[in-house]
Amino acid sequence: MSNNRRDFLKTVGAISLVAGCSDTQGTPDPYFKNSAPFIQHGTANLESKLENQEGFLTPVDQFFVRNNDVSLDIPTDRYRLVVEGNAIARPLSLSYNDLRSMPRRTVFSYLECGGNQRAFFGELLEQIATGTQWARGAVGMAEWTGVPLVEVLQAAGVQKSAVAVQLIGMDEGAPEGGFRRPLPMIKAMDPDTLLVLRMNGSLLPKDHGAPVRALVPGWVGSSSVKWLGRIEVSDTQIWSRNNTTSYVLIGKDYPPEGQALGKIANKQSLKSTLALPWPATLGAGFHRIYGYAYGPNGPITRVRWSPDSGSTWQDAKLLEPRMRYGWTRFELDWNATLGNHTITTCAVDSLGTEQPATIPFNEKGYLFNMQLPHPIQVLN
Numbered sequence: 520m521s522n523n524r525r526d527f528l529k530t531v532g533a534i535s536l537v538a539g540c541s542d543t544q545g546t547p548d549p550y551f552k553n554s555a556p557f558i559q560h561g562t563a564n565l566e567s568k569l570e571n572q573e574g575f576l577t578p579v580d581q582f583f584v585r586n587n588d589v590s591l592d593i594p595t596d597r598y599r600l601v602v603e604g605n606a607i608a609r610p611l612s613l614s615y616n617d618l619r620s621m622p623r624r625t626v627f628s629y630l631e632c633g634g635n636q637r638a639f640f641g642e643l644l645e646q647i648a649t650g651t652q653w654a655r656g657a658v659g660m661a662e663w664t665g666v667p668l669v670e671v672l673q674a675a676g677v678q679k680s681a682v683a684v685q686l687i688g689m690d691e692g693a694p695e696g697g698f699r700r701p702l703p704m705i706k707a708m709d710p711d712t713l714l715v716l717r718m719n720g721s722l723l724p725k726d727h728g729a730p731v732r733a734l735v736p737g738w739v740g741s742s743s744v745k746w747l748g749r750i751e752v753s754d755t756q757i758w759s760r761n762n763t764t765s766y767v768l769i770g771k772d773y774p775p776e777g778q779a780l781g782k783i784a785n786k787q788s789l790k791s792t793l794a795l796p797w798p799a800t801l802g803a804g805f806h807r808i809y810g811y812a813y814g815p816n817g818p819i820t821r822v823r824w825s826p827d828s829g830s831t832w833q834d835a836k837l838l839e840p841r842m843r844y845g846w847t848r849f850e851l852d853w854n855a856t857l858g859n860h861t862i863t864t865c866a867v868d869s870l871g872t873e874q875p876a877t878i879p880f881n882e883k884g885y886l887f888n889m890q891l892p893h894p895i896q897v898l899n
Contacts, residue, residue, distance in 0.1 A: 549562050550584055551590055551725045552584070552724070553580065556568065556571060556581055557581075558656065560652065560653065563584070563587075563590075565584040566654065567658070569655055575845070576719055577660050579661075579721070583657050586690070587690055587698045588691065588692030590725050591689060595730045596615070599613065599614060599748075600618065602750045604753050606677065607672070607675040607677050607681075608675070609674070609675050618671075618714060618731065619716065623665060623666060624665070624667050625662060625664045626662075626734060628660075629659065630661065631739070632657035632658070633740060633766055633787075634883070634884055636657075637652060637883075637885070638653060639654070643891075643892070648881065650883050655891075657740075658813070660846050663717070664720075665713040665715035666713065668733070669708045672684070672707065672752065681704050681754060682704060682757075683707075683752075684701065685702075685753070685759065686747060687748060687749040688728075688746045688747060688748060690746055694761075695761075699760075700742050700744055700759070700761050702735065711736050712736070715732050738786055739766060739885070741761060758779075764779075764780055765883070767779045767885075768782040768783075768784055769881055769882040770880055772879035786815045787815040788888035789812075789815075790813060791813075791849075791891075792811060792891055793862060793864065793893050794808075794811060798893075798894035799896070803856060804854065807850055807851070808850065809849070810822070810848070811846045811848060812866035813847065816868045817869035819849075819867070819868055820867055821867040822849045823867075826862055833851075835850060835864070838850060849864075859894070860896075862893045863891065863893065865890050874889070875888065877889050
């Protein structure tokens, strides 16, 4: 660890940087939760199994984990959030209790990794993207409670000249010595962009960024920086690894933006999927099948489904609640006959945007959202 990094961690009060359990070799586990309910990718990423999801909110013990380092254990009594930069009048160092004393807001929002469904570039389009080969489970739905970021920015005297805000995590093993993601001011000042203290009614868990993380609803999960330790406010555009080479759609269909190698992956994409194993095996006869549809542009207004690879379509039933940033549960009734089948779903949002039948390839596999033909084998 560099001396500069040690000084920063001392400043923000991080005295433990290792997850809570170790194996017999003394190597720290990368997270605190039980990994059994998940599909594990690499050393620190846990994919949820949507077939285990019940109801609207994802239980914390089933909520996916995407880390760039091991999960951190940061005591609340030593925590500090540093707010600085050339576009604020009053630099701040806020304690956990300082944040608790500020106005709070609750937002119901799905959270999804920008690389969710990346594996289907290879499986369905025969073009393999680099990165963790997530299938459908790098997404979850939660109730998030915390301080609107705008409250902190205003307390720091944010200037009219401010152009961008960079959120920086305390995960020292992440690229750039702490995972970071810039936001434009319009998103940073949105009252639904939160500094989260609670998840699903309880204190924020360690694997999900405790004691404080960001929530940037409707945007890729990398924007919602965990273990938040520093906020930088700038009067010029901020460029970092995570908006120039990572979290960028790179390919012939995506011309470069600014210093980025392609189109920056900010806003999420419209998706729908069945809450079944992939592939699924069912018995013959009647089945009520559930699924989830979600997108960044408001509530889902319709989900169509096809039992015959898109030859015919019918409407699924949408279930309550239906929220601005919440996913929408849907159900469909299917009389399954023996043999191999596919069920394809297509979501439509409140702007009339329809999930596409196909999408262009990008090298790192971000924002995959084409209609998924779900394979189902029906047996006696």
